[in-house]
Amino acid sequence: MPAIDDTITAWLEEYSSSTADGAYLLCDRHPAHTVAFTFVGSDLKAEDLTYGEIAERSRRYSTALREMGVGRGDRVPIMLGKRPELIVALVALWRIGAVHVPLFTAFASGAVELRVDDSAAQLVITEAAHREKFSSLTEVKILDITELDTLAQTCAPDTSSVTIGGAGTFAQLYTSGTTGKPKAVPVPLRALASFRSYLTFSLDVQESDVYWNAADPGWAYGLYYSIIAPLAAGQRSLMFEGGFTPESTLEVLRTFGVTNFTGAPTMYRAMRKSTADVKLTLRRASSAGEPLTPEVLDWATRQLGCEVRDHYGQTEVGMVICNHWHPELARPTKQGSMGQPLPGYTAGIVDDQIAIDVEHSPLMWFGGYHNAAAKTAARFTSNRAWYLTADTGRVDADGDFFFSARDDDVILAAGYRIGPFDVESVLVTHPSVVEVAVVGRADPDGIRGEVVEAFVVLDSTAVPDASLERELQNLVRDKYSKHAYPRTVHFVESLPKTPSGKIQRFLLRNGSHD
Known part of the structure; x- marks a missing residue:
């Protein structure tokens, strides 16, 4: 589409300039x-x-x-x-x-x-x-x-x-993994072109919209798209200072006449389960973080005035595959599909992983983690032709992408990406803990997507009771973050491992080691 291509070219020239000033x-x-x-x-x-x-x-x-x-x-x-x-x-x-x-x-x-x-x-x-x-x-x-x-x-x-300049770093975020401490992601000023592309072509934010991205700016989706992208575009953005409840979210949507809303899947799930009266008339509604279930999608169409469109991205690259809202790009959505690449990106499947074609993705801005050459190398093919997301998926004959699973065991809980290593490294500091593995499991309440569960091997003197479970939960709350504490702590005799000693988290997730 020539007009869209011309727009992206203009953004790239502006934001990649050696004289760019944040x-x-x-x-x-x-x-x-x-x-x-x-x-x-x-x-x-x-x-x-x-x-x-x-x-x-x-x-x-x-x-x-x-x-x-x-x-x-x-x-x-x-x-x-x-x-x-x-x-x-x-x-x-x-x-x-x-x-x-x-x-x-x-x-x-x-x-x-x-x-x-x-x-x-x-x-x-x-x-x-x-x-x-x-x-x-x-x-x-x-x-x-x-x-x-x-x-x-x-x-x-x-x-x-x-x-x-466009190559200069203006933000540095941290993303969680499973085998080491969080990795630093430097964000160059030229990433503004990518952020604006998502705001314009996937979210279809227009000057007349009352736009509210409810994500927390302490994380990538909130920082990139509730603060940075609107600032770049000169678009007014709503910032709600209160905590999330279905009722407060609905009050803000109604009171301020929000027309373009985006939030985590947990928000839509919670609003669906709430007894509060909904009946809104949104022009656009979008979601990011994890796939939405058919029940939520059906509810949204009836209660929000429009469907909710699912989008996919990562801290390292921003949003890259989306069910676009822009009239020139919008297509009927398919159940379970993340959509198609954002204008400015070309995607494919490499080694069963969703991957970004670096040469043919002019908006691609991630060059590597800060001071982590080995971890950077693992995210690209050997010739650096493809960026590997570590998320497995497939693409159909129409070019629609479907998410299958995460290769890196990151837990998606209430819209947040939680690295097992972060939680495990806190739990093992407890004097009674010999070994621990943390996994995500489906939330039994159907709200958070996944919840954090810990499998703990204790020393011979410890008593595995409810008091110790609360102690371990509070340890994570106090030393790491209250959003990542294990909802359940399983006390086990041993953890399943490969012959080389790696923990087999998939067995714990599947419940075969409870």
């Missing part, structure tokens, strides 16, 4: 009076944040951060709720040429420390509610956002802005 592209170029975000409180009171306000405040934040020694390329982790200061701080970092490292607000100290240490951060920005999680980081400056805001008010606006 603060300009994501803020300063837009009219000052234009609303960038509408922040919605738990009480449904709304506060608009314009590009002019972001620009003015971020310039003062930038001056304050420069005076603290933050410079180009420095990694700065941020743990903040969905509040205006989060956006201001991000643009301030990009104005300096620094790199944003998102921290999910549900993370506990262990997950925080890992990411702060790995990124070699010297400064962290957070708020009072989360400050305790950083108490052990004695060599890092912990800056409270209220302190930064107060300092910034006395600072002169920073009139400069650092050019990092």
Whole structure:
């Protein structure tokens, strides 16, 4: 489609330029009076944040951060709720040429420390509610956002802005695996072209839409598509500061007249099971994270005013295969299909895995993990012609892709990707635990998709009772994250292993070792 191809070419030229400037592209170029975000409180009171306000405040934040020694390329982790200061701080970092490292607000100290240490951060920005999680980081400056805001008010606006170019890194996210610590994914500024392609062609977000991506910006889908892509496009984005419940979600959708909504499958499942009256008239509804069941799809068509279209992607590449909403690309959906490649990408099946053809995917931006050559090599074919997702799947004669299974054992729980290694590494610190394996199993309530379950081998002195189970669950809540604690702990005599000693998690998932 020539018009779409021309649009993508123009984005690539703009965002890949050697003179690309993050603060300009994501803020300063837009009219000052234009609303960038509408922040919605738990009480449904709304506060608009314009590009002019972001620009003015971020310039003062930038001056304050420069005076603290933050410079180009420095990694700065941020743990903040969905509040205006989060956006201001991000643009301030990009104005300096620094790199944003998102921290999910549900993370506990262990997950925080890992990411702060790995990124070699010297400064962290957070708020009072989360400050305790950083108490052990004695060599890092912990800056409270209220302190930064107060300092910034006395600072002169920073009139400069650092050019990092399209290859320059402006964000660094972490993705979980199964055999080691989370891997660092550097995101270059040229990824903006990919993010805009998804916003425009898959979500079909239009200027007249009231757009709400309900994903948390501490993770890729929320950061890429509720913050970064709307900033690049100059599209107003809703940010709900309250926690998720089916009732609160429906209230926001109705009160603010949302027309284009996207969220995790768990949100749709919870709304379907809720007794609250739904009956909405959405123009577009989309989902990402895991396939939706036929029951949810049928319910959505009746209750939301439109079907929910499933999309597929990863932290490393963003969204790449989708059931597109754009009128020029939309096709009738097939049960279980993730759709077709996003414009700007070419996909295929390599070694049974869903793969991206690097040479024929001009929007492909992932070049490798930060300081992890061996792990990077494992994600590409030997000639680097294909990026391998490690997710198995198939493609039919019409070019529609179907997800089969995950090769890497990542658990998809309530829209979050949880690496077994992260949970296991916390559980084994308990003095009674000799060995542990963590897997995902289908949620018996049908809400979360999967739940985390742990299989634990204890030493001979431990008593495998309910008290110890609660102790282990709380250990994960306190040391890693409350979203990843094992809902069930199975105390077992041994774990199934291959002759070479690798744990056979598939046997645990299938229930053959309970």
